[in-house]
Structures are given as structure tokens and as C-alpha cells.
Amino acid sequence: MLSKVVTMEEILEKFHDNQTIMFGDWHGEFAADDIIDRLLEKNIKGIDAIAVSAGMPDQGVGKLIKAKMVKSLITTHIAYNPIARDQMFAGELDIEFSPQGTFSERIRCGGFGLGGCLTPTGVGTDVEKGKQKLTINGKEYLLELPLRADIALIKASKADTAGNLSFRMNSRAICSNMAFAADLVIAEVEELVELGELGPEEIQVPAPVVDMVYVRTGETRHMCPMWQRLKAKAEGGKE
Structure with missing residues (x-):
């Protein structure tokens, strides 16, 4: 099986203005x-971001919001990022709030080809504005539409060269849903191992849905021998 491990330069080629x-x-x-x-x-512009939160000003997607590279955000809250709040009130950042369970389910629907989900969460609140409402057995539900993206950018604890991903404890978070709901899936990983070293119980995202794997800088002690040889060759050293 071909290796999906790539360089940073190959990854950056996949990003451009106005992507989701x-x-x-x-x-x-x-x-x-x-x-x-x-x-x-690279300073790409016009990102339509989908993330659990707006991050923090100096962490995660919050860095891109701070740099005004994000034009819209679908999220569950922005409480930890006052810059996102200020941009929202200034009309610089368009934010759609989605309850956290609904948010996760919309991404799952996007990944598995479903037309949306029905939920009572948000009925009678601002969340229902502009959404279709249905009554089933006397109870009102909102139709929440699926979410998909051009790219899913996730971080995994470990990957093999084929692209199978493993997460440490709750670092899996929303990543396993997002990996099915994007046209291109890019994983940044801490540790790279050979194909076959991950047991079935360790794999939370299977290789077929992962397109590119990047090994974090400074974590070379975790590189498998194959990647060490490839890295040395790319840098002009001896294999």
C-alpha cells in the first residue's frame, strides 16, 4: 500500500482562498x-470554518480568526476567544451557533450522505430562525442540515503510513466525524508507525478516508524507519 505521508509543502498546495x-x-x-x-x-483569505469553538486567540483556529483569515464560522460557542466576539459584533465575522450535539450530528450526516437530522433542541429559541420545523406525534422538531467541507484538518496521536489514525483518550473529540465529511482529509500526527503496527482496536479513523499524513516537527523520535529514510532522502542526506 502506498504511503500517504507527505511534506508540508505538498499540504500547503491544497489550501487556497474561499475554502470551507x-x-x-x-x-x-x-x-x-x-x-x-x-x-x-500563507495568509489565505475567506475561510468558511467549521469548528467546535472559536478556539483561543493564540490556539487552533483562533489564530486564523485573529489574523482575519476567517470570514464565517459554524460553531457551538466562542466564549474563549474575545477576538471572535469583537469581530462578530463588528460585522467582520459571520457566526452560526449550533448546539454541540446538533453540531456533531450535522457533521455525521454530511459524512454518511444523510439529508439532515430532526432534533427538538433549539425549538422556541433563536436557533430555530430560518429553519424548517416539523411536528411529529405532536412534538416539534427542527430540520438541521448536514455539514461538509472542502478540507478536514485534524490532529491524531498516531498514524501508520497507510493513513490509519489513532487518538489518545479524548483527543479524538470530533475528528472521527469530520474525517468522513470532507473532500480532502489531512492529518497532522505525533507518531508515525509502519503499516500493521496499529491493532484494530486502536484505529478510530480508517485509512481509506485519509488523504494526507504529516508528521509534526520535532517528533522525529516517533518516526518509523521508512519515514526516517524518506525524510533523509528529501533533505539530501544518506538513507
């Missing part, structure tokens, strides 16, 4: 920081 991007970080934790930092340098 899902960010798997959780309030800035578990973020693909190496890639996000390079996106800051």
Missing part, C-alpha cells in the same frame, strides 16, 4: 498547530 475547512481542535487543544502556523504565513 473543518478544524478538529477542541477550543484550541488537539490542534494541527504546525499546519495552522504555516497557513498563517
